[in-house]
Amino acid sequence: MSKYCIQFYLLKIELVSDVANIKEFNLNGIAMLNKMIAGLLPHMPKKLVWMFSKEYIAGETLEEAVANAKKLNAEGIKTTIDVLGEFITTLEEAKANKEEYLQVIEAAEKAGVDGNYSLKPTFFGLLLDKEVAYQHIREVVAKAASYGNFVRIDMEDSPCTDMEIDLYRRLKKEFPANVGLVVQAYLKRTRRDIEGLKVIHTPEYPVNLRVCKGIYVEPEAIVYKNNQEINSHFLDDIDYMFQEGMYPAIATHDLQLVEGAYKLIEKHKISKDKYEFQMLYGVTPALRRSILDKGHRMRVYVPFGKQWFGYSTRRLKENPKMAGVIIKALFKKG
Ligand code: FAD
Numbered sequence: 001m002s003k004y005c006i007q008f009y010l011l012k013i014e015l016v017s018d019v020a021n022i023k024e025f026n027l028n029g030i031a032m033l034n035k036m037i038a039g040l041l042p043h044m045p046k047k048l049v050w051m052f053s054k055e056y057i058a059g060e061t062l063e064e065a066v067a068n069a070k071k072l073n074a075e076g077i078k079t080t081i082d083v084l085g086e087f088i089t090t091l092e093e094a095k096a097n098k099e100e101y102l103q104v105i106e107a108a109e110k111a112g113v114d115g116n117y118s119l120k121p122t123f124f125g126l127l128l129d130k131e132v133a134y135q136h137i138r139e140v141v142a143k144a145a146s147y148g149n150f151v152r153i154d155m156e157d158s159p160c161t162d163m164e165i166d167l168y169r170r171l172k173k174e175f176p177a178n179v180g181l182v183v184q185a186y187l188k189r190t191r192r193d194i195e196g197l198k199v200i201h202t203p204e205y206p207v208n209l210r211v212c213k214g215i216y217v218e219p220e221a222i223v224y225k226n227n228q229e230i231n232s233h234f235l236d237d238i239d240y241m242f243q244e245g246m247y248p249a250i251a252t253h254d255l256q257l258v259e260g261a262y263k264l265i266e267k268h269k270i271s272k273d274k275y276e277f278q279m280l281y282g283v284t285p286a287l288r289r290s291i292l293d294k295g296h297r298m299r300v301y302v303p304f305g306k307q308w309f310g311y312s313t314r315r316l317k318e319n320p321k322m323a324g325v326i327i328k329a330l331f332k333k334g
Pocket of ligand 1: 056153154155156182184210212213214215216251252253254255257278279280283284300301
């Protein structure tokens with residue numbers, strides 16, 4: 001067993017021995033622990049990190065992703081497949097990533113997966129050449145549209161926000177039924193952004209937005225930091241979208257938000273084909289089941305790819321809160 005494995009297992013023993021007191025951890029303690037684990041992970045052997053990441057990644061290969069998507073379909077769950085990638089530094093990589101997405105769409109459609117696709121514009125070179133990225137993403141959307149399907153543009157960190165909204169506006173003109181965007185409830189600007197999209201909204205082709213809390217670490221000046229405040233804006237955004245007849249994809253594992261969304265659905269008497277819930281692969285399956293059992297549409301984000309290691313460890317470093325998930329995995333397997 002390597003030095004890192006031993007350190008990690010010692011950490012596990014320490015944590016498990018304290019499991020009875022886990023609820024009494026104060027917030028600072030948890031934050032520090034999360035930060036520590038997040039910092040350690042990139043230095044751990046890949047195999048060990050995989051043990052904890054595999055629950056949240058649908059595999060390294062396209063075949064595994066398609067097979068896992070089909071398994072979710074068999075439970076009545078729709079999917080949105082995402083190819084994991086590192087930040088890219090050349091336009092050659094952007095082109096290769098586009099080709100990979102085209103193959104993913106081809107394979108998933110041939111296999112009859114009930115699901116659509118999500119992508120991150122920086123994976124297509126958004127920060128290298130905006131126009132090249134647009135052309136690549138346009139090709140991906142056109143491919144999905146040729147199957148009557150749909151591509152969601154993920155929302156990345158704040159330097160990308162305006163560019164990603166622009167991408168959506170531009171693509172929706174050409175593919176009104178085949179493209180959607182994500183908005184982040186923690187950004188103070190989000191409500192204005194949704195209002196700004198009213199000009200491209202029509203009853204026939206509603207604006208289609210995944211509403212999530214937001215995962216990146218952003219400066220205090222532009223985001224709400226308090227969880228209650230974020231939750232309140234999250235629900236206000238959904239409320240506004242329902243009022244306007246837009247299509248929200250309610251992306252959360254937070255029970256408070258799920259219950260808040262139920263109330264809004266009830267309040268506006270929204271039919272079940274006018275919204276959906278979304279969750280990440282492997283996360284809170286019991287809550288997912290309970291939403292499905294109430295007859296709501298559910299879609300799971302299915303990330304896959306060889307670059308899962310960099311992706312998982314970077315996301316953990318960006319947001320050490322996520323390391324709490326690893327702690328849970330430790331207890332479960334302990
Ligand atoms: P939290 O309060 O963070 O979580 C509630 C509970 O869910 C936690 O206590 C924990 O038990 C569980 N949980 C949450 N996340 C995880 C996890 N990863 N692993 C294990 N357990 C977990 N963010 C963006 O900035 N841009 C995007 O494009 C984007 N797309 C997303 C797509 C989907 C389908 C989802 C579900 C989320 C997406 N996110 C995106 C992430 C989102 O912004 C939040 O960071 C994330 O969903 C956690 O917020 P929460 O609402 O689930 O609430």
